[in-house]
Amino acid sequence: MRVELKPALKEVTQFVREGLNRKEVVIIIGNCEVRYEGRAYSRLSSGTRILIIKEDRALILHRPKGFEPVNWQPSGSIIVTDYKGGKFILRSFRRKVSETIEVTFDRVDLIVSARMLDEGEFLMYGNEEDLKRAILIKPDLIEEGLRVIFEERRSGSGYADLCCLDAKGRLVIVELKKERANREAVIQLLKYVNYYKKNGSKAVRGILVSPSISKGALKLLKELGLEYRKINLRKCLSILKKFDSNAYWSLLR
Amino acid sequence: MRVELKPALKEVTQFVREGLNRKEVVIIIGNCEVRYEGRAYSRLSSGTRILIIKEDRALILHRPKGFEPVNWQPSGSIIVTDYKGGKFILRSFRRKVSETIEVTFDRVDLIVSARMLDEGEFLMYGNEEDLKRAILIKPDLIEEGLRVIFEERRSGSGYADLCCLDAKGRLVIVELKKERANREAVIQLLKYVNYYKKNGSKAVRGILVSPSISKGALKLLKELGLEYRKINLRKCLSILKKFDSNAYWSLLR
Protein backbone atom coordinates (compact mmCIF):
# COMPACT_ATOMS: atom_id res chain seq x y z
CA MET A 1 0.00 0.00 0.00
CA ARG A 2 1.25 3.45 -0.89
CA VAL A 3 -0.01 6.54 0.88
CA GLU A 4 0.91 10.16 0.32
CA LEU A 5 -0.29 13.16 2.26
CA LYS A 6 -0.55 16.44 0.36
CA PRO A 7 1.27 15.20 -2.72
CA ALA A 8 2.27 17.69 -5.40
CA LEU A 9 -0.37 17.58 -8.12
CA LYS A 10 2.31 16.90 -10.66
CA GLU A 11 3.15 13.59 -8.97
CA VAL A 12 -0.42 12.42 -8.71
CA THR A 13 -0.65 11.50 -12.39
CA GLN A 14 2.23 9.06 -12.13
CA PHE A 15 0.97 7.71 -8.84
CA VAL A 16 -2.48 6.94 -10.22
CA ARG A 17 -1.19 5.44 -13.42
CA GLU A 18 1.15 3.10 -11.60
CA GLY A 19 -1.52 2.10 -9.12
CA LEU A 20 -4.02 1.18 -11.80
CA ASN A 21 -1.43 -0.67 -13.86
CA ARG A 22 -0.66 -2.80 -10.83
CA LYS A 23 -4.36 -3.62 -10.41
CA GLU A 24 -4.58 -1.62 -7.21
CA VAL A 25 -7.50 0.39 -5.93
CA VAL A 26 -6.79 4.13 -5.93
CA ILE A 27 -8.40 6.58 -3.55
CA ILE A 28 -8.00 10.33 -3.80
CA ILE A 29 -9.28 12.86 -1.30
CA GLY A 30 -9.08 16.42 -2.54
CA ASN A 31 -10.69 19.52 -3.92
CA CYS A 32 -12.19 19.08 -7.35
CA GLU A 33 -14.67 20.12 -10.00
CA VAL A 34 -16.59 17.60 -12.05
CA ARG A 35 -18.13 17.57 -15.48
CA TYR A 36 -20.29 14.71 -16.73
CA GLU A 37 -21.69 14.27 -20.21
CA GLY A 38 -23.59 11.33 -21.51
CA ARG A 39 -27.19 10.25 -21.12
CA ALA A 40 -27.58 13.52 -19.22
CA TYR A 41 -25.22 16.35 -18.29
CA SER A 42 -23.99 17.52 -14.93
CA ARG A 43 -21.63 20.04 -13.40
CA LEU A 44 -20.32 19.98 -9.86
CA SER A 45 -18.46 23.06 -8.70
CA SER A 46 -15.50 23.13 -6.37
CA GLY A 47 -15.47 21.15 -3.13
CA THR A 48 -13.70 18.35 -1.29
CA ARG A 49 -14.61 14.81 -2.28
CA ILE A 50 -13.51 11.21 -2.21
CA LEU A 51 -12.69 9.60 -5.52
CA ILE A 52 -12.36 5.84 -5.75
CA ILE A 53 -11.08 4.04 -8.80
CA LYS A 54 -11.23 0.31 -8.52
CA GLU A 55 -9.20 -2.46 -10.14
CA ASP A 56 -11.80 -2.83 -12.84
CA ARG A 57 -11.90 0.94 -13.46
CA ALA A 58 -15.20 1.48 -11.75
CA LEU A 59 -15.17 5.14 -10.71
CA ILE A 60 -17.08 6.43 -7.71
CA LEU A 61 -17.07 10.02 -6.51
CA HIS A 62 -18.52 10.78 -3.08
CA ARG A 63 -19.38 14.04 -1.40
CA PRO A 64 -19.09 14.16 2.42
CA LYS A 65 -22.80 13.50 2.79
CA GLY A 66 -25.38 11.14 1.39
CA PHE A 67 -25.45 7.50 0.46
CA GLU A 68 -25.24 7.87 -3.27
CA PRO A 69 -22.20 8.89 -5.26
CA VAL A 70 -22.59 12.27 -6.94
CA ASN A 71 -20.83 11.10 -10.10
CA TRP A 72 -19.67 7.71 -11.23
CA GLN A 73 -18.78 5.39 -14.04
CA PRO A 74 -19.44 1.64 -13.94
CA SER A 75 -16.65 -0.90 -14.32
CA GLY A 76 -14.86 -1.35 -17.59
CA SER A 77 -14.47 2.27 -18.51
CA ILE A 78 -11.20 3.78 -19.65
CA ILE A 79 -9.25 6.05 -17.31
CA VAL A 80 -6.94 8.78 -18.59
CA THR A 81 -4.92 11.06 -16.32
CA ASP A 82 -3.30 14.37 -17.06
CA TYR A 83 -1.42 17.22 -15.41
CA LYS A 84 -2.25 20.53 -17.03
CA GLY A 85 -2.39 24.16 -15.98
CA GLY A 86 -1.22 23.20 -12.52
CA LYS A 87 -4.14 20.83 -12.05
CA PHE A 88 -4.57 17.09 -11.95
CA ILE A 89 -7.24 15.91 -14.34
CA LEU A 90 -8.77 12.48 -14.46
CA ARG A 91 -11.10 11.48 -17.26
CA SER A 92 -13.18 8.37 -17.59
CA PHE A 93 -14.78 7.14 -20.80
CA ARG A 94 -17.38 4.47 -20.94
CA ARG A 95 -17.06 2.08 -23.84
CA LYS A 96 -20.56 1.12 -24.85
CA VAL A 97 -22.63 4.14 -23.92
CA SER A 98 -21.05 7.44 -24.90
CA GLU A 99 -20.37 8.85 -21.46
CA THR A 100 -17.56 10.93 -20.06
CA ILE A 101 -16.52 12.15 -16.65
CA GLU A 102 -13.85 14.73 -16.07
CA VAL A 103 -12.62 15.35 -12.53
CA THR A 104 -10.24 18.27 -12.09
CA PHE A 105 -8.33 18.53 -8.82
CA ASP A 106 -6.71 21.78 -7.72
CA ARG A 107 -5.68 20.25 -4.42
CA VAL A 108 -5.07 16.70 -3.29
CA ASP A 109 -5.03 16.02 0.43
CA LEU A 110 -4.42 12.31 0.36
CA ILE A 111 -3.76 9.67 -2.18
CA VAL A 112 -3.81 5.94 -1.55
CA SER A 113 -3.06 3.03 -3.78
CA ALA A 114 -3.69 -0.43 -2.38
CA ARG A 115 -3.72 -3.96 -3.64
CA MET A 116 -6.77 -5.45 -2.01
CA LEU A 117 -7.18 -9.18 -1.66
CA ASP A 118 -10.81 -10.13 -1.51
CA GLU A 119 -11.87 -13.66 -2.27
CA GLY A 120 -14.67 -13.56 0.27
CA GLU A 121 -17.95 -15.27 -0.53
CA PHE A 122 -21.04 -13.10 -0.59
CA LEU A 123 -24.29 -14.83 0.24
CA MET A 124 -27.64 -13.15 0.14
CA TYR A 125 -30.91 -14.67 1.12
CA GLY A 126 -34.42 -13.40 1.53
CA ASN A 127 -34.83 -12.17 -2.03
CA GLU A 128 -37.63 -13.01 -4.42
CA GLU A 129 -35.69 -16.00 -5.71
CA ASP A 130 -35.77 -17.55 -2.23
CA LEU A 131 -39.49 -16.95 -1.94
CA LYS A 132 -39.90 -18.84 -5.18
CA ARG A 133 -37.65 -21.70 -4.10
CA ALA A 134 -39.65 -22.14 -0.90
CA ILE A 135 -42.88 -22.30 -2.86
CA LEU A 136 -41.42 -24.83 -5.28
CA ILE A 137 -40.62 -27.04 -2.28
CA LYS A 138 -43.99 -26.49 -0.64
CA PRO A 139 -46.67 -25.11 -2.99
CA ASP A 140 -49.18 -25.52 -0.17
CA LEU A 141 -47.82 -22.22 1.13
CA ILE A 142 -50.09 -20.67 -1.47
CA GLU A 143 -52.91 -23.16 -1.67
CA GLU A 144 -53.71 -26.81 -0.95
CA GLY A 145 -53.21 -29.03 -3.97
CA LEU A 146 -51.36 -26.47 -6.07
CA ARG A 147 -48.76 -27.83 -8.49
CA VAL A 148 -46.11 -25.68 -10.15
CA ILE A 149 -45.67 -26.44 -13.84
CA PHE A 150 -43.40 -23.58 -15.00
CA GLU A 151 -41.24 -20.88 -13.49
CA GLU A 152 -40.19 -17.63 -15.13
CA ARG A 153 -42.29 -18.59 -18.09
CA ARG A 154 -42.40 -16.18 -20.99
CA SER A 155 -46.00 -14.96 -21.12
CA GLY A 156 -46.41 -12.42 -23.85
CA SER A 157 -44.08 -9.51 -23.33
CA GLY A 158 -42.83 -10.52 -19.89
CA TYR A 159 -42.23 -13.48 -17.62
CA ALA A 160 -44.72 -15.01 -15.21
CA ASP A 161 -43.03 -15.90 -11.91
CA LEU A 162 -44.92 -19.19 -11.57
CA CYS A 163 -47.45 -21.05 -13.66
CA CYS A 164 -49.40 -23.64 -11.69
CA LEU A 165 -52.41 -25.93 -11.76
CA ASP A 166 -54.87 -25.89 -8.89
CA ALA A 167 -56.66 -28.91 -7.40
CA LYS A 168 -59.36 -28.59 -10.05
CA GLY A 169 -56.83 -28.41 -12.87
CA ARG A 170 -57.25 -24.72 -13.57
CA LEU A 171 -54.27 -22.66 -14.67
CA VAL A 172 -53.01 -20.37 -11.89
CA ILE A 173 -50.56 -17.55 -12.57
CA VAL A 174 -48.58 -16.46 -9.53
CA GLU A 175 -46.83 -13.13 -9.14
CA LEU A 176 -44.38 -12.93 -6.24
CA LYS A 177 -43.26 -9.84 -4.35
CA LYS A 178 -40.99 -10.15 -1.38
CA GLU A 179 -42.17 -6.85 0.05
CA ARG A 180 -45.40 -4.88 0.16
CA ALA A 181 -47.07 -5.22 -3.23
CA ASN A 182 -48.37 -2.15 -5.06
CA ARG A 183 -50.57 -1.48 -8.06
CA GLU A 184 -47.65 -2.13 -10.36
CA ALA A 185 -47.50 -5.74 -9.19
CA VAL A 186 -51.23 -6.15 -9.79
CA ILE A 187 -50.89 -4.81 -13.32
CA GLN A 188 -47.99 -7.19 -13.96
CA LEU A 189 -50.11 -10.13 -12.82
CA LEU A 190 -53.07 -8.97 -14.88
CA LYS A 191 -50.89 -8.80 -17.98
CA TYR A 192 -49.89 -12.46 -17.66
CA VAL A 193 -53.38 -13.68 -16.79
CA ASN A 194 -54.81 -11.85 -19.79
CA TYR A 195 -52.16 -13.39 -22.00
CA TYR A 196 -53.25 -16.91 -21.09
CA LYS A 197 -56.93 -16.07 -21.30
CA LYS A 198 -56.35 -14.66 -24.77
CA ASN A 199 -54.36 -17.71 -25.81
CA GLY A 200 -57.06 -20.27 -25.23
CA SER A 201 -57.00 -21.10 -21.54
CA LYS A 202 -60.48 -20.58 -20.19
CA ALA A 203 -60.41 -20.61 -16.43
CA VAL A 204 -57.25 -18.73 -15.54
CA ARG A 205 -56.72 -17.60 -11.99
CA GLY A 206 -54.19 -15.02 -10.91
CA ILE A 207 -52.73 -14.91 -7.42
CA LEU A 208 -50.52 -12.17 -6.03
CA VAL A 209 -48.31 -13.52 -3.26
CA SER A 210 -46.50 -11.15 -0.89
CA PRO A 211 -46.07 -10.37 2.82
CA SER A 212 -48.40 -7.37 2.49
CA ILE A 213 -50.25 -5.28 -0.06
CA SER A 214 -51.15 -1.63 -0.38
CA LYS A 215 -54.78 -0.71 0.09
CA GLY A 216 -55.16 0.61 -3.45
CA ALA A 217 -53.50 -2.46 -4.93
CA LEU A 218 -55.84 -4.80 -3.05
CA LYS A 219 -58.87 -2.87 -4.25
CA LEU A 220 -57.66 -2.99 -7.85
CA LEU A 221 -56.85 -6.68 -7.51
CA LYS A 222 -60.37 -7.52 -6.40
CA GLU A 223 -61.97 -5.37 -9.08
CA LEU A 224 -60.00 -7.37 -11.64
CA GLY A 225 -61.11 -10.70 -10.18
CA LEU A 226 -57.61 -11.61 -9.04
CA GLU A 227 -56.64 -13.13 -5.71
CA TYR A 228 -54.27 -12.37 -2.88
CA ARG A 229 -52.27 -14.66 -0.58
CA LYS A 230 -50.22 -13.35 2.28
CA ILE A 231 -46.89 -15.06 2.76
CA ASN A 232 -44.31 -14.87 5.49
CA LEU A 233 -40.70 -14.44 4.39
CA ARG A 234 -39.21 -15.91 7.57
CA LYS A 235 -41.40 -18.97 7.17
CA CYS A 236 -40.15 -19.43 3.61
CA LEU A 237 -36.57 -19.16 4.77
CA SER A 238 -37.08 -21.75 7.48
CA ILE A 239 -38.47 -24.14 4.89
CA LEU A 240 -35.44 -23.59 2.69
CA LYS A 241 -33.20 -24.16 5.66
CA LYS A 242 -34.60 -27.66 6.11
CA PHE A 243 -34.17 -28.60 2.48
CA ASP A 244 -30.89 -26.90 1.85
CA SER A 245 -27.78 -28.33 3.43
CA ASN A 246 -25.77 -25.18 2.71
CA ALA A 247 -24.08 -24.16 5.91
CA TYR A 248 -24.90 -20.51 5.67
CA TRP A 249 -28.48 -21.08 6.65
CA SER A 250 -27.24 -21.91 10.09
CA LEU A 251 -26.17 -18.30 10.40
CA LEU A 252 -29.79 -17.26 10.45
CA ARG A 253 -30.61 -16.17 13.93
CA MET B 1 -7.03 15.21 8.50
CA ARG B 2 -5.75 12.28 10.51
CA VAL B 3 -4.19 9.24 8.88
CA GLU B 4 -2.83 6.10 10.46
CA LEU B 5 -1.17 3.19 8.74
CA LYS B 6 -1.63 -0.21 10.33
CA PRO B 7 -3.18 1.07 13.54
CA ALA B 8 -3.68 -1.32 16.42
CA LEU B 9 -7.28 -2.51 16.32
CA LYS B 10 -7.73 -1.36 19.88
CA GLU B 11 -7.11 2.24 18.84
CA VAL B 12 -9.47 2.19 15.91
CA THR B 13 -12.58 2.42 18.08
CA GLN B 14 -11.46 5.68 19.63
CA PHE B 15 -10.28 7.01 16.29
CA VAL B 16 -13.63 6.38 14.58
CA ARG B 17 -15.67 7.72 17.47
CA GLU B 18 -13.71 10.95 17.57
CA GLY B 19 -13.87 11.39 13.83
CA LEU B 20 -17.62 10.98 13.68
CA ASN B 21 -18.17 13.25 16.66
CA ARG B 22 -16.22 15.97 14.86
CA LYS B 23 -18.39 15.53 11.79
CA GLU B 24 -15.56 14.11 9.76
CA VAL B 25 -15.70 11.44 7.10
CA VAL B 26 -14.05 8.21 8.18
CA ILE B 27 -12.46 5.74 5.79
CA ILE B 28 -11.15 2.34 6.81
CA ILE B 29 -9.27 -0.06 4.59
CA GLY B 30 -8.85 -3.48 6.09
CA ASN B 31 -9.80 -7.10 6.32
CA CYS B 32 -13.34 -7.71 7.48
CA GLU B 33 -16.42 -9.89 7.61
CA VAL B 34 -19.90 -8.50 7.20
CA ARG B 35 -23.34 -9.50 8.37
CA TYR B 36 -26.48 -7.74 7.20
CA GLU B 37 -29.99 -8.31 8.45
CA GLY B 38 -33.08 -6.40 7.49
CA ARG B 39 -35.28 -6.54 4.43
CA ALA B 40 -33.04 -9.41 3.39
CA TYR B 41 -30.02 -11.13 4.92
CA SER B 42 -26.44 -11.34 3.75
CA ARG B 43 -23.08 -12.66 4.83
CA LEU B 44 -19.74 -11.64 3.41
CA SER B 45 -16.76 -13.72 4.45
CA SER B 46 -13.25 -12.44 5.03
CA GLY B 47 -11.55 -10.09 2.58
CA THR B 48 -10.08 -6.63 2.19
CA ARG B 49 -12.54 -3.79 1.67
CA ILE B 50 -13.02 -0.07 1.89
CA LEU B 51 -15.47 1.21 4.45
CA ILE B 52 -16.70 4.78 4.28
CA ILE B 53 -18.75 6.42 6.98
CA LYS B 54 -19.87 9.89 6.12
CA GLU B 55 -20.75 12.91 8.26
CA ASP B 56 -24.42 11.97 8.12
CA ARG B 57 -23.65 8.33 9.03
CA ALA B 58 -24.21 7.00 5.55
CA LEU B 59 -22.24 3.74 5.45
CA ILE B 60 -20.76 2.35 2.26
CA LEU B 61 -18.69 -0.80 1.99
CA HIS B 62 -16.83 -1.47 -1.24
CA ARG B 63 -15.02 -4.52 -2.50
CA PRO B 64 -12.03 -3.95 -4.82
CA LYS B 65 -14.20 -4.53 -7.87
CA GLY B 66 -17.56 -3.39 -9.17
CA PHE B 67 -19.49 -0.18 -9.17
CA GLU B 68 -21.95 -1.02 -6.46
CA PRO B 69 -21.22 -1.28 -2.75
CA VAL B 70 -21.54 -4.81 -1.39
CA ASN B 71 -23.17 -3.61 1.83
CA TRP B 72 -24.47 -0.23 2.89
CA GLN B 73 -26.76 1.79 5.08
CA PRO B 74 -28.31 5.08 3.95
CA SER B 75 -27.74 8.32 5.86
CA GLY B 76 -29.20 8.86 9.29
CA SER B 77 -28.41 5.50 10.75
CA ILE B 78 -26.78 5.02 14.13
CA ILE B 79 -23.15 3.91 14.32
CA VAL B 80 -21.78 1.95 17.25
CA THR B 81 -18.15 0.84 17.54
CA ASP B 82 -16.62 -1.82 19.72
CA TYR B 83 -13.35 -3.62 20.41
CA LYS B 84 -13.92 -7.21 21.40
CA GLY B 85 -12.04 -10.47 21.14
CA GLY B 86 -9.14 -8.67 19.53
CA LYS B 87 -11.34 -7.37 16.74
CA PHE B 88 -12.77 -4.03 15.78
CA ILE B 89 -16.51 -4.17 15.29
CA LEU B 90 -18.65 -1.49 13.73
CA ARG B 91 -22.42 -1.74 13.77
CA SER B 92 -24.96 0.41 12.00
CA PHE B 93 -28.65 0.52 12.82
CA ARG B 94 -31.21 2.12 10.60
CA ARG B 95 -33.88 4.03 12.44
CA LYS B 96 -37.06 3.60 10.45
CA VAL B 97 -36.64 0.24 8.78
CA SER B 98 -35.31 -2.47 11.05
CA GLU B 99 -31.93 -3.05 9.45
CA THR B 100 -28.53 -3.81 10.85
CA ILE B 101 -25.02 -4.10 9.51
CA GLU B 102 -22.13 -5.51 11.44
CA VAL B 103 -18.60 -5.15 10.08
CA THR B 104 -15.88 -7.03 11.94
CA PHE B 105 -12.27 -6.14 11.18
CA ASP B 106 -9.43 -8.46 12.11
CA ARG B 107 -6.91 -6.20 10.39
CA VAL B 108 -6.90 -2.52 9.56
CA ASP B 109 -4.39 -1.31 6.97
CA LEU B 110 -5.30 2.33 6.90
CA ILE B 111 -7.64 4.62 8.69
CA VAL B 112 -8.45 8.17 7.66
CA SER B 113 -10.60 10.80 9.27
CA ALA B 114 -11.12 14.01 7.35
CA ARG B 115 -13.22 17.10 7.67
CA MET B 116 -14.37 17.72 4.12
CA LEU B 117 -15.61 21.10 3.02
CA ASP B 118 -18.01 20.80 0.14
CA GLU B 119 -20.39 23.61 -0.64
CA GLY B 120 -20.21 22.97 -4.37
CA GLU B 121 -23.33 23.31 -6.45
CA PHE B 122 -24.51 20.26 -8.34
CA LEU B 123 -26.42 20.91 -11.52
CA MET B 124 -27.95 18.22 -13.63
CA TYR B 125 -29.69 18.73 -16.90
CA GLY B 126 -31.08 16.47 -19.54
CA ASN B 127 -33.49 14.63 -17.27
CA GLU B 128 -37.19 14.16 -17.83
CA GLU B 129 -37.93 17.41 -16.01
CA ASP B 130 -35.93 19.36 -18.61
CA LEU B 131 -37.75 17.63 -21.43
CA LYS B 132 -41.00 18.81 -19.88
CA ARG B 133 -39.76 22.36 -19.37
CA ALA B 134 -38.76 22.59 -23.01
CA ILE B 135 -42.18 21.40 -24.10
CA LEU B 136 -43.89 23.88 -21.80
CA ILE B 137 -41.93 26.64 -23.53
CA LYS B 138 -42.57 25.29 -27.00
CA PRO B 139 -45.46 22.78 -27.19
CA ASP B 140 -45.03 22.76 -30.98
CA LEU B 141 -42.21 20.30 -30.34
CA ILE B 142 -44.98 17.75 -30.06
CA GLU B 143 -47.62 19.13 -32.36
CA GLU B 144 -48.75 22.38 -33.97
CA GLY B 145 -51.38 24.17 -31.93
CA LEU B 146 -51.00 22.07 -28.80
CA ARG B 147 -51.64 23.84 -25.50
CA VAL B 148 -50.56 22.45 -22.14
CA ILE B 149 -53.25 22.77 -19.47
CA PHE B 150 -51.81 20.68 -16.63
CA GLU B 151 -48.54 19.07 -15.64
CA GLU B 152 -48.06 16.12 -13.29
CA ARG B 153 -51.82 15.89 -12.99
CA ARG B 154 -53.18 13.15 -10.77
CA SER B 155 -55.02 10.83 -13.14
CA GLY B 156 -56.41 7.91 -11.23
CA SER B 157 -53.65 5.97 -9.56
CA GLY B 158 -50.71 7.89 -10.99
CA TYR B 159 -49.70 11.22 -12.51
CA ALA B 160 -49.98 12.17 -16.16
CA ASP B 161 -46.84 14.04 -17.25
CA LEU B 162 -48.78 16.57 -19.35
CA CYS B 163 -52.45 17.19 -20.08
CA CYS B 164 -53.02 19.27 -23.21
CA LEU B 165 -55.62 20.40 -25.69
CA ASP B 166 -54.97 19.97 -29.38
CA ALA B 167 -55.96 22.42 -32.13
CA LYS B 168 -59.41 20.85 -32.27
CA GLY B 169 -59.90 21.13 -28.54
CA ARG B 170 -59.47 17.44 -27.82
CA LEU B 171 -57.82 16.31 -24.62
CA VAL B 172 -54.29 15.00 -25.21
CA ILE B 173 -52.39 13.05 -22.56
CA VAL B 174 -48.63 13.14 -22.98
CA GLU B 175 -46.21 10.65 -21.48
CA LEU B 176 -42.54 11.69 -21.57
CA LYS B 177 -39.51 9.43 -21.53
CA LYS B 178 -36.07 10.87 -21.87
CA GLU B 179 -34.65 7.62 -23.19
CA ARG B 180 -35.88 4.76 -25.31
CA ALA B 181 -39.47 4.07 -24.35
CA ASN B 182 -40.59 0.52 -23.61
CA ARG B 183 -43.88 -1.28 -23.13
CA GLU B 184 -44.00 -0.04 -19.57
CA ALA B 185 -44.27 3.54 -20.82
CA VAL B 186 -47.08 2.60 -23.19
CA ILE B 187 -49.02 0.94 -20.39
CA GLN B 188 -48.53 4.00 -18.21
CA LEU B 189 -49.92 6.23 -20.96
CA LEU B 190 -52.84 3.87 -21.58
CA LYS B 191 -53.74 3.97 -17.90
CA TYR B 192 -54.06 7.76 -17.93
CA VAL B 193 -55.94 7.89 -21.24
CA ASN B 194 -58.39 5.28 -20.00
CA TYR B 195 -58.87 7.24 -16.81
CA TYR B 196 -60.01 10.33 -18.71
CA LYS B 197 -62.12 8.30 -21.11
CA LYS B 198 -63.85 6.67 -18.16
CA ASN B 199 -64.36 10.02 -16.47
CA GLY B 200 -66.40 11.62 -19.21
CA SER B 201 -63.94 12.95 -21.75
CA LYS B 202 -64.90 11.51 -25.12
CA ALA B 203 -62.12 12.15 -27.59
CA VAL B 204 -58.96 11.54 -25.61
CA ARG B 205 -55.67 11.17 -27.44
CA GLY B 206 -52.53 9.75 -25.93
CA ILE B 207 -49.06 10.64 -27.17
CA LEU B 208 -45.84 9.01 -26.08
CA VAL B 209 -42.91 11.41 -26.49
CA SER B 210 -39.32 10.13 -26.40
CA PRO B 211 -36.10 10.09 -28.44
CA SER B 212 -36.77 6.49 -29.46
CA ILE B 213 -39.09 3.57 -28.81
CA SER B 214 -38.68 -0.19 -28.69
CA LYS B 215 -40.21 -2.19 -31.52
CA GLY B 216 -42.63 -4.03 -29.28
CA ALA B 217 -43.68 -0.86 -27.53
CA LEU B 218 -44.48 0.85 -30.86
CA LYS B 219 -46.56 -2.13 -31.98
CA LEU B 220 -48.50 -2.16 -28.73
CA LEU B 221 -48.96 1.60 -28.90
CA LYS B 222 -50.54 1.40 -32.34
CA GLU B 223 -52.76 -1.53 -31.40
CA LEU B 224 -54.08 0.58 -28.56
CA GLY B 225 -54.77 3.56 -30.83
CA LEU B 226 -52.12 5.71 -29.17
CA GLU B 227 -49.60 7.93 -30.89
CA TYR B 228 -45.86 8.44 -30.93
CA ARG B 229 -43.71 11.55 -31.36
CA LYS B 230 -39.95 11.43 -31.56
CA ILE B 231 -38.17 14.20 -29.70
CA ASN B 232 -34.53 15.23 -29.59
CA LEU B 233 -33.03 15.83 -26.15
CA ARG B 234 -30.29 18.14 -27.43
CA LYS B 235 -32.89 20.26 -29.20
CA CYS B 236 -34.90 20.56 -25.99
CA LEU B 237 -31.79 21.64 -24.12
CA SER B 238 -30.96 24.29 -26.69
CA ILE B 239 -34.48 25.67 -26.32
CA LEU B 240 -34.08 25.84 -22.57
CA LYS B 241 -30.73 27.53 -23.04
CA LYS B 242 -32.40 30.40 -24.88
CA PHE B 243 -35.10 30.88 -22.31
CA ASP B 244 -33.04 30.26 -19.25
CA SER B 245 -30.45 32.83 -18.29
CA ASN B 246 -28.77 30.48 -15.83
CA ALA B 247 -25.09 30.59 -16.57
CA TYR B 248 -24.53 26.88 -16.46
CA TRP B 249 -26.18 26.34 -19.78
CA SER B 250 -23.22 28.06 -21.32
CA LEU B 251 -21.17 25.10 -20.20
CA LEU B 252 -22.95 22.92 -22.68
CA ARG B 253 -20.54 22.16 -25.46
Place this chain on the structure above:
DNA sequence: GCCTAGGTCCCGTAT
Protein backbone atom coordinates in the same frame (compact mmCIF):
# COMPACT_ATOMS: atom_id res chain seq x y z
C1' DG C 1 -27.46 -5.99 -29.45
C1' DC C 2 -32.49 -5.33 -27.28
C1' DC C 3 -35.77 -6.28 -23.72
C1' DT C 4 -37.54 -7.57 -19.13
C1' DA C 5 -37.47 -7.61 -14.24
C1' DG C 6 -35.26 -7.29 -9.56
C1' DG C 7 -32.89 -4.45 -6.08
C1' DT C 8 -31.50 -4.33 1.22
C1' DC C 9 -32.56 -0.42 -4.96
C1' DC C 10 -32.34 5.19 -3.16
C1' DC C 11 -34.70 9.41 -3.40
C1' DG C 12 -38.07 13.15 -3.80
C1' DT C 13 -42.71 14.45 -3.53
C1' DA C 14 -47.51 14.51 -2.84
C1' DT C 15 -51.39 12.82 -0.23
Place this chain on the structure above:
DNA sequence: ATACGGGGCCTAGGC
Protein backbone atom coordinates in the same frame (compact mmCIF):
# COMPACT_ATOMS: atom_id res chain seq x y z
C1' DA D 1 -46.68 6.85 7.18
C1' DT D 2 -47.95 5.42 2.46
C1' DA D 3 -47.65 5.45 -2.31
C1' DC D 4 -46.02 6.45 -6.75
C1' DG D 5 -42.48 7.34 -10.24
C1' DG D 6 -37.70 8.83 -11.67
C1' DG D 7 -32.82 7.51 -11.99
C1' DG D 8 -26.86 8.97 -15.92
C1' DC D 9 -30.32 4.17 -11.90
C1' DC D 10 -27.02 -0.85 -12.02
C1' DT D 11 -27.07 -5.69 -12.83
C1' DA D 12 -28.42 -10.25 -14.33
C1' DG D 13 -30.66 -13.28 -17.54
C1' DG D 14 -33.03 -14.31 -22.15
C1' DC D 15 -33.19 -14.15 -26.81
